[in-house]
Amino acid sequence: TQSTVIAPSILSANFANLGEEVDNVLAAGADWVHFDVMDNHYVPNLTIGPLVCEALRKHGVTAPIDVHLMVEPVDRIIPDFAAAGATHISFHPEASKHVHRSVQLIKSLGCQAGLVFNPATPLDVLDYMLGEIDYVLLMSVNPGFGGQAFIPSALDKLRQVRAMIDASGRPIRLEIDGGVKPDNIAEIARAGADTFVAGSAIFGKPDYAGIVSQMKAAVAA
Numbered sequence: 763t764q765s766t767v768i769a770p771s772i773l774s775a776n777f778a779n780l781g782e783e784v785d786n787v788l789a790a791g792a793d794w795v796h797f798d799v800m801d802n803h804y805v806p807n808l809t810i811g812p813l814v815c816e817a818l819r820k821h822g823v824t825a826p827i828d829v830h831l832m833v834e835p836v837d838r839i840i841p842d843f844a845a846a847g848a849t850h851i852s853f854h855p856e857a858s859k860h861v862h863r864s865v866q867l868i869k870s871l872g873c874q875a876g877l878v879f880n881p882a883t884p885l886d887v888l889d890y891m892l893g894e895i896d897y898v899l900l901m902s903v904n905p906g907f908g909g910q911a912f913i914p915s916a917l918d919k920l921r922q923v924r925a926m927i928d929a930s931g932r933p934i935r936l937e938i939d940g941g942v943k944p945d946n947i948a949e950i951a952r953a954g955a956d957t958f959v960a961g962s963a964i965f966g967k968p969d970y971a972g973i974v975s976q977m978k979a980a981v982a983a
């Protein structure tokens with residue numbers, strides 16, 4: 763099994779002070795930076811692009827940057843994020859006409875490749891893609907906004923993907939995104955997740971270190 767990763771989603775950070783927010787959350791023990799890219803087309807919201815990723819690198823951020831593309835199409839923007847310092851790039855399979863090609867593109871640029879599944883999206887493409895990817899990202903909310911409630915059916919889906927990953931024998935991470943809190947993360951970990959995105963549970967709260975360590979302790983318990 764993989765080590766536990768806490769990946770705060772900067773969607774809930776104070777964008778007027780983003781460099782300091784990211785420094786603070788990493789100093790608090792977070793492992794990755796989760797970077798939500800929304801295009802007002804694939805999802806009904808608009809956020810940030812490669813320029814902001816590059817700005818975080820120039821600011822001195824050395825942690826992995828986990829780019830979650832909620833854009834359609836995906837291929838044109840992937841090289842820009844690789845050049846901007848992304849280490850992980852995931853996309854929703856229905857947003858690419860050629861999923862295998864998009865995954866190869868991400869890997870050819872030296873990044874880890876992930877596929878993202880919405881709450882109602884079937885896992886079919888994993889039948890052919892599990893041997894190609896580095897991580898699976900399961901959405902436990904509908905993409906587009908932070909601060910939504912965890913959808914309970916994601917637990918069964920986690921168990922299903924965990925079984926597929928274990929059967930594959932490959933070192934694939936299982937990431938969960940949406941509504942993850944200190945009080946449900948233990949159950950989510952038991953269902954098979956090893957990589958946890960959390961936005962509103964961390965940013966805007968007074969004590970990042972307290973929340974990150976509470977989450978890690980709950981996963982370890």
Ligand code: DX5
Nearest residue numbers: 771905906908909941961962
């Ligand atoms: C939603 C994003 C999430 C979001 C999570 O489309 O992919 O990463 O920021 O936010 P919380 O943790 O508040 O549900």
Ligand code: ZN
Nearest residue numbers: 798830939959
């Ligand atoms: Zn996300």
